[in-house]
Amino acid sequence: MATLTCRQLSKTYPGGHRAVEALDLTLEAGELMVIVGPSGCGKSTLLRMVAGLEAISGGQLIIGETVANALEPAERGIAMVFQNYALYPHMSVFDNMAYALKLQRRPRAEIERRVHEAATLLGIDALLERRPRQLSGGQRQRVAMGRAIVREPTVFLFDEPLSNLDAALRVQMRLEIRRLQQRLGASMLYVTHDQVEAMTLADRLVVMRDGRIEQIGTPMALFEKPISCFVARFIGSPAMNLIPVKRARDGAHLCAGLQLSGDPGAATLGLRPEHLRLDPQGELAGTVEMIEPLGVDALVHCRLPEHHEPLTARLPVTALAASGIRQQGAIRLAVDGPLHLFDDQDRRLEHAARLTPLSSLFAV
Amino acid sequence: MRYHRPHLDRLTHLLLLLGVIVFGLPLWLALTASTHSAGDLQSGIAPLWFGSEGLANYWQLLSQPIAGLGVSALRLLGNSLVMALGIAIGKIAISLLAAYAIVFFRFPCRTLCFWLIFITLMLPVEVRIVPTYGVVARFGLIDTYAGMILPLIASATATFLLRQSFMSLPQELFEAARLDGAGPLRFLKDFVLPLSKTNLAALFVIMFIYGWNQYLWPLLAANSPEHATAVISLKNLVQSTDTLPPWQLATAMAVMTVLPPVAVIIAMQRFFVRGLTDTEK
Amino acid sequence: MTTFERHRFTPWLLLAPQLAIVAVFFFWPAAESLRQAFYVQDAFGLGERFVGLANFQRVMASAEYWQAMGVTALFSVLVAVGAMGLALLLAVLADRVMHGARLYRILLTWPYAIAPAVAGLLWMFMFDPVLGVLTHALAGFGIHWDAQLNPGQALLLVVIASIWQQMSYNFVFFLAGLQMIPASLLEAAAIDGASPFRRFVGITLPLLSPTAFFLLVMNSVYVLFETFATIDNTTLGGPGGATRTLVYKLYEDGFVARDLGSSSAQSVLLMVLVGALTFVQFRYLERRVQY
Numbered sequence: 001m002a003t004l005t006c007r008q009l010s011k012t013y014p015g016g017h018r019a020v021e022a023l024d025l026t027l028e029a030g031e032l033m034v035i036v037g038p039s040g041c042g043k044s045t046l047l048r049m050v051a052g053l054e055a056i057s058g059g060q061l062i063i064g065e066t067v068a069n070a071l072e073p074a075e076r077g078i079a080m081v082f083q084n085y086a087l088y089p090h091m092s093v094f095d096n097m098a099y100a101l102k103l104q105r106r107p108r109a110e111i112e113r114r115v116h117e118a119a120t121l122l123g124i125d126a127l128l129e130r131r132p133r134q135l136s137g138g139q140r141q142r143v144a145m146g147r148a149i150v151r152e153p154t155v156f157l158f159d160e161p162l163s164n165l166d167a168a169l170r171v172q173m174r175l176e177i178r179r180l181q182q183r184l185g186a187s188m189l190y191v192t193h194d195q196v197e198a199m200t201l202a203d204r205l206v207v208m209r210d211g212r213i214e215q216i217g218t219p220m221a222l223f224e225k226p227i228s229c230f231v232a233r234f235i236g237s238p239a240m241n242l243i244p245v246k247r248a249r250d251g252a253h254l255c256a257g258l259q260l261s262g263d264p265g266a267a268t269l270g271l272r273p274e275h276l277r278l279d280p281q282g283e284l285a286g287t288v289e290m291i292e293p294l295g296v297d298a299l300v301h302c303r304l305p306e307h308h309e310p311l312t313a314r315l316p317v318t319a320l321a322a323s324g325i326r327q328q329g330a331i332r333l334a335v336d337g338p339l340h341l342f343d344d345q346d347r348r349l350e351h352a353a354r355l356t357p358l359s360s361l362f363a364v
Numbered sequence: 365m366r367y368h369r370p371h372l373d374r375l376t377h378l379l380l381l382l383g384v385i386v387f388g389l390p391l392w393l394a395l396t397a398s399t400h401s402a403g404d405l406q407s408g409i410a411p412l413w414f415g416s417e418g419l420a421n422y423w424q425l426l427s428q429p430i431a432g433l434g435v436s437a438l439r440l441l442g443n444s445l446v447m448a449l450g451i452a453i454g455k456i457a458i459s460l461l462a463a464y465a466i467v468f469f470r471f472p473c474r475t476l477c478f479w480l481i482f483i484t485l486m487l488p489v490e491v492r493i494v495p496t497y498g499v500v501a502r503f504g505l506i507d508t509y510a511g512m513i514l515p516l517i518a519s520a521t522a523t524f525l526l527r528q529s530f531m532s533l534p535q536e537l538f539e540a541a542r543l544d545g546a547g548p549l550r551f552l553k554d555f556v557l558p559l560s561k562t563n564l565a566a567l568f569v570i571m572f573i574y575g576w577n578q579y580l581w582p583l584l585a586a587n588s589p590e591h592a593t594a595v596i597s598l599k600n601l602v603q604s605t606d607t608l609p610p611w612q613l614a615t616a617m618a619v620m621t622v623l624p625p626v627a628v629i630i631a632m633q634r635f636f637v638r639g640l641t642d643t644e645k
Numbered sequence: 646m647t648t649f650e651r652h653r654f655t656p657w658l659l660l661a662p663q664l665a666i667v668a669v670f671f672f673w674p675a676a677e678s679l680r681q682a683f684y685v686q687d688a689f690g691l692g693e694r695f696v697g698l699a700n701f702q703r704v705m706a707s708a709e710y711w712q713a714m715g716v717t718a719l720f721s722v723l724v725a726v727g728a729m730g731l732a733l734l735l736a737v738l739a740d741r742v743m744h745g746a747r748l749y750r751i752l753l754t755w756p757y758a759i760a761p762a763v764a765g766l767l768w769m770f771m772f773d774p775v776l777g778v779l780t781h782a783l784a785g786f787g788i789h790w791d792a793q794l795n796p797g798q799a800l801l802l803v804v805i806a807s808i809w810q811q812m813s814y815n816f817v818f819f820l821a822g823l824q825m826i827p828a829s830l831l832e833a834a835a836i837d838g839a840s841p842f843r844r845f846v847g848i849t850l851p852l853l854s855p856t857a858f859f860l861l862v863m864n865s866v867y868v869l870f871e872t873f874a875t876i877d878n879t880t881l882g883g884p885g886g887a888t889r890t891l892v893y894k895l896y897e898d899g900f901v902a903r904d905l906g907s908s909s910a911q912s913v914l915l916m917v918l919v920g921a922l923t924f925v926q927f928r929y930l931e932r933r934v935q936y
Contacts, residue, residue, distance in 0.1 A: 103550065
């Protein structure tokens with residue numbers, strides 16, 4: 001059952017800039033959908049149109065059963081958690097959470113009950129009398145979520161809610177949001193520019209680019225079958241290696257000094273850093289430019305012949321030590337996973353392909 | 365960067381004290397003179413210390429009509445209070461609403477409205493004093509409190525400061541409140557007012573002093589003694605008689621006239637400094 | 646920026662009081678000034694006649710007007726120099742002290758609350774021919790003080806009263822300006838080997854220059870308008886026009902002599918003068934924002 005549907009939703013600013021273009025989207029009940037993309041891709045505009053903070057220029061927005069295009073923000077059955085929390089500085093935590101209910105003229109007892117329930121759920125019931133400035137970053141974040149939960153909305157909207165927290169807290173709050181969402185069975189639309197956050201949280205992931213949806217699907221589907229170079233580069237950390245494919249005069253496809261067989265139209269070859277392994281017989285030969293140890297694994301940036309950008313491989317530190325790989329030394333890598341092929345429009349090609357050393361071509 | 369140099373520190377304090385004394389002296393002398401009898405002040409030099417007639421002088425001013433004016437000091441101070449409060453509250457009230465409209469709404473001619481108000485910023489009532497008198501007279505407002513107050517609140521200082529202050533409120537606060545269902549008047553009452561308390565207090569201090577100390581306009585607009593203010597009454601005390609001025613009464617009146625604004629400035633020092641530096645810059 | 650975009654009439658309702666008051670009590674009189682500056686009223690105040698620029702020519706040709714202009718200019722310069730000099734000195738001192746800074750600030754800012762009219766009266770008392778403390782002190786030096794007869798002394802009297810009243814205003818701004826100078830800047834200069842005096846001249850003063858310029862304009866505006874009350878309570882513009890400023894003359898011509906045409910022309914000239922001051926101020930502040 002859909003709780004939120006966008007039909008051909010558009011936003012054109014005065015002056016002609018089109019922030020969101022004819023966007024179709026359906027949020028299922030109980031689903032956590034993450035919208036991700038670089039800054040300026042229109043993800044925040046989309047969220048703010050849903051919230052009613054931004055006027056809709058075209059298309060239809062349906063929340064629950066009703067067309068919400070012309071509804072006031074408060075009438076839409078949505079609640080929003082802001083990037084900087086937007087807590088009311090002059091009100092206590094209790095009043096912050098109760099404000100919307102007070103405006104709805106709910107009975108005092110009901111307000112008390114709902115605020116206390118939400119506070120207990122979030123573990124902030126001891127803070128209800130405090131002012132926002134007396135709270136830590138994580139506590140403010142919780143109050144902001146509490147303020148949303150109290151309203152029992154049809155859809156929760158999150159606008160980069162974790163970007164003001166430090167790294168450790170961000171991981172913790174990420175888990176907590178997920179747990180909360182599953183416990184409440186809530187429908188959530190979550191905007192972020194952090195792809196790790198996007199991957200770990202999402203039931204479905206929407207990658208936006210220039211006001212349009214580039215790809216939509218489960219995080220693993222996007223990781224395994226990115227529909228374009230843009231998605232390939234955006235999903236997965238470190239990013240996928242993209243290597244241009246050149247066409248030789250004899251019709252062979254050359255890529256970083258190797259022969260690419262099996263596909264006629266590929267313009268770019270994608271290799272995930274995780275899908276490369278050390279192999280003395282490996283087809284990829286290069287020079288190590290830099291090694292970034294991460295703990296168990298290390299990121300090895302290598303320079304390949306006829307390719308300007310370094311190729312990144314994620315390799316176990318133990319294996320690196322065992323093979324005596326050093327900076328500025330030689331390295332050989334084998335591909336141990338799928339090859340991603342993209343055409344000259346950067347769109348995905350679904351052909352099987354193989355990389356072989358040029359010399360073996362002559363041997364055949 | 366401050367060094368600890370005992371000699372320099374002592375000199376600093378000495379000079380500051382000297383400044384404090386020099387600036388305090390005129391008021392001190394007025395204070396002491398106001399406690400002497402007319403006879404004490406007939407000859408010689410103004411006394412540096414208090415006399416015994418203080419209560420009598422102040423009581424005479426407050427309880428009896430002042431010669432040449434026909435009303436008591438109590439009435440004059442009351443008029444000053446009405447005018448100062450009227451100007452402070454009136455100016456803040458209309459400016460608050462106007463600044464709120466300009467910051468939180470979009471409507472045709474918004475910029476034009478802003479400039480129409482803004483242009484009044486630097487042209488005080490004195491430059492258009494003659495026709496202002498004409499306009500106020502045409503409305504029959506000469507010798508009324510409204511007539512004394514209204515032309516002085518036709519200025520944009522407060523609007524300008526409040527506009528700045530509203531624009532510095534975080535945008536997300538406004539959005540969160542709208543999501544919670546707050547309409548324009550709600551938002552004004554629940555958010556803008558409580559969050560602008562400091563600025564409003566600062567503005568009040570400045571405007572109260574401004575209103576209390578007005579001279580030229582009340583001189584014209586308050587034709588009869590019934591509406592005269594404390595500040596404009598002083599001239600009567602000093603210059604109405606051909607003989608020696610009754611300095612013991614003039615100084616007593618001066619002391620009573622400066623007391624309320626000085627009290628406000630000392631009690632609300634923090635807001636005063638802020639109000640002054642904000643309204644002008 | 647999001648706004649209450651659906652409310653069409655609310656903003657007008659909110660703006661109405663201020664717009665109405667500004668229209669009636671600012672624009673109407675200002676327009677009236679402008680119009681009357683080109684008309685002459687007949688002797689009975691019944692009819693009026695368009696005279697073009699004749700009123701302006703009359704004002705410009707009058708020696709009294711130019712005298713008032715000169716008095717205002719001299720007055721402004723003296724008050725600016727006196728009030729700013731004293732304020733700067735006291736602000737630097739008050740910025741230096743660690744103990745009692747708050748108390749000093751209060752004891753040096755309260756004269757702001759004194760009405761210019763009262764300031765005039767208090768200094769009249771100080772300089773009273775019979776009782777005045779300062780009159781007696783000056784007599785000790787062999788100086789005969791009589792502000793009622795001596796034009797120079799009359800001007801000095803209102804200048805001193807104005808400096809006394811206006812110093813605190815300048816003090817507040819200089820102190821705020823001093824406190825806004827980052828300590829690291831002066832520390833860096835100290836490490837570079839600059840003496841306290843060099844640091845004051847080389848760093849503090851240039852950083853205070855926007856404040857000083859702003860105060861220069863504000864002191865001129867003060868002298869133009871606020872000193873009316875000081876003068877009206879002390880010298881009444883005399884003797885011989887020695888303390889008659891532009892606004893005092895405007896008042897005399899408009900309300901005492903009832904010469905509407907001339908006073909309106911003077912109003913317009915005054916508006917132009919203040920407008921120019923404002924313009925210069927904005928231009929200057931705009932140029933100096935990088936500080």
